[in-house]
Amino acid sequence: MYDMKQLSKLGSLGKMAPAAMEAFQALDKAAMGEGAIPKKYKELIALAVALTTQCPYCLEIHKNHAVEAGATEEELAETTFIAAALRAGAAVVHGTHIIK
Incomplete structure (x- = not known):
């Protein structure tokens, strides 16, 4: 079940819920980008x-x-x-x- 190849499906998942995927990606980018930490x-x-x-x-x-x-x-x-x-x-x- 856990195979890194599954991550190739993220694009398809995002197409089915584009607003949510875009919001998640923006959050991830903001949280993990350079900052105070x-x-x-x-x-x-x-x-x-x-x-x-x-x-x-x-x-x-x-x-x-x-x-x-x-x-x-x-x-x-x-x-x-x-x-x-x-x-x-x-x-x-x-x-x-x-x-x-």
Whole structure:
């Protein structure tokens, strides 16, 4: 099911909902473009989110973009553990809702 070739269908998807696709692309461009947060950090943030949501497409795309932006293997590794810590932390703090 998860094959990077599926992304070739994005054009067809966009043709079926052009206004929504254009809005999404504008948001993505604005969010991921240069700004107060440097591109490398934005890609590492995106990678941490992708690790958390476990989207294989986002993992591949944002890992490549992070490396292109200068991210090191060590930064990729630390990003992995930041995502893991936040996921684990969310489970712990949500545990406060299930006890008296």
